[in-house]
Amino acid sequence: LTFELKVIWCVYVAPDCHYTEIVTTNSKVAVLGAAGGIGQPLSLLMKLNPRVTNLALYDIRLGPGVAADISHINTKSVVKGYDPTPSGLRECLSGAEIVLIPAGVPRKPGMTRDDLFNTNASIVRDLAKAVADAAPNANILVISNPVNSTVPICAEILKSKGVYNPKRLFGVTTLDVVRASRFVSEIKGTDPANENITVVGGHSGVTIVPLISQSGHTDITGEKLDTLVNRIQFGGDEVVKAKDGAGSATLSMAMAGARFAESLLRAAQGESNVVEPTFVDSPLYKSKGVDFFASKVTLGADGVQEIHDVGKLNAHEEKLLDACLSDLKKNIEKGVKFVAENP
Ligand code: NAD
Ligand code: LMR
Numbered sequence: 001l002t003f004e005l006k007v008i009w010c011v012y013v014a015p016d017c018h019y020t021e022i023v024t025t026n027s028k029v030a031v032l033g034a035a036g037g038i039g040q041p042l043s044l045l046m047k048l049n050p051r052v053t054n055l056a057l058y059d060i061r062l063g064p065g066v067a068a069d070i071s072h073i074n075t076k077s078v079v080k081g082y083d084p085t086p087s088g089l090r091e092c093l094s095g096a097e098i099v100l101i102p103a104g105v106p107r108k109p110g111m112t113r114d115d116l117f118n119t120n121a122s123i124v125r126d127l128a129k130a131v132a133d134a135a136p137n138a139n140i141l142v143i144s145n146p147v148n149s150t151v152p153i154c155a156e157i158l159k160s161k162g163v164y165n166p167k168r169l170f171g172v173t174t175l176d177v178v179r180a181s182r183f184v185s186e187i188k189g190t191d192p193a194n195e196n197i198t199v200v201g202g203h204s205g206v207t208i209v210p211l212i213s214q215s216g217h218t219d220i221t222g223e224k225l226d227t228l229v230n231r232i233q234f235g236g237d238e239v240v241k242a243k244d245g246a247g248s249a250t251l252s253m254a255m256a257g258a259r260f261a262e263s264l265l266r267a268a269q270g271e272s273n274v275v276e277p278t279f280v281d282s283p284l285y286k287s288k289g290v291d292f293f294a295s296k297v298t299l300g301a302d303g304v305q306e307i308h309d310v311g312k313l314n315a316h317e318e319k320l321l322d323a324c325l326s327d328l329k330k331n332i333e334k335g336v337k338f339v340a341e342n343p
Helices: 003-013 039-047 063-071 086-093 113-134 147-160 174-188 222-233 235-243 251-268 315-341
Strands: 028-032 054-058 078-082 098-101 139-142 169-171 199-201 208-210 274-281 292-300 303-307
Touching: 028 039, 028 086, 039 054, 039 063, 039 251, 054 063, 054 086, 063 078, 078 086, 086 113, 098 113, 098 251, 113 139, 113 147, 113 315, 139 147, 139 251, 147 169, 147 274, 147 292, 147 315, 174 199, 174 208, 174 222, 174 235, 174 251, 174 274, 199 315, 208 222, 208 315, 222 235, 251 274, 251 292, 292 315
Parallel strands: 028 054, 028 098, 054 078, 098 139, 139 169
Antiparallel strands: 169 274, 199 208, 199 292, 274 292, 292 303
16 A cells, blocks of 8 residues: 555554554455445445455446546555446355445435335345345445345345345444544544444434443533434434435445444454444344344454443433334334335
8 A cells, every 4th residue: 555545544444453464365345336425435445445355346327437446546456347237246246255235315305214215125125135146145234224124124135045144234333433423522622533432223313322321421411412412313414404415424424334344354354352333133122122233243253243232321321222222123124024025
């Protein structure tokens, strides 16, 4: 890597990385929806990641164009774009260790993430079928909204194909903790790199549950706390409103997706104690009928290594969690029902 690219990567995406220590193994990363608002910067960040050896870019439009552009960046990985044909998608996925899925439509002002369900459910279902056939052992990172439903959709498709591995299916909720640490740092005047805020639940509105009591910031209380929690829960809406009809968060999401992919690669390459929040098939609230839940997860060579429970909550956070679980259950059921009725 050139010095500039190393600096960009180390400062913004992987502050803990040590270039000299990186062991290069064969790591193919596929991005489905690579020409979109998230897909392009996410693919760029994957090209800057020295752990990635092959980058495969697929979209229903412009995959090869984006790949040609990114392939000129002078890092070692080989980049290839694929046409929107069944064989193009198959080749793109073949041998992939990580499949990132940001394919689908984004919100416009006034919409909830659930309003995207009708369009994105079938996009994710069809891509999940292709992954099940061409890359059944890959780690699947679902970004397309509504994540609370698109992850269960993937799970149902993988089950129907007999290749479901709950340890390798992840809903990407990293942006919620990225936002939380930034918003807290703005209030406290601290470095966001030192603000590790736990956020659990799902990825929409009240299903996003920030646990500020665990951050040690006991002085954030009352109205200040309510405003902060609301901002974390509805941070996505802030961007949708500001973009005024032109989409939702793309650049911050690309950073968050790249961080999660980097964490999986670090774990796969032997690093221990790699912990990220993510929405996974989780035992934590199955007794309440909630089969998927986001909490801190230790990642290992086989994907999910350990799912951590939510820790100690105060009474206010217990209430937030109750509201979360009731919505989350419905979102998950909606995804499962969709696949049952539209296999
Ligand atoms: P975008 O419209 O800019 O890009 C989506 C891309 O997907 C387009 O290039 C489109 O051609 C492609 N696409 C559509 N159908 C496809 C298919 N069948 N196969 C392959 N590619 C296909 O949208 P965006 O801003 O990049 O957002 C993408 C999705 O990510 C949205 O659903 C959005 O809500 C979601 N999102 C999630 C998070 C999160 O935290 N998980 C954050 C931001 C956005
Ligand atoms: C986000 O949190 O920014 C994304 O889920 C996109 C959205 O619709 O808000």
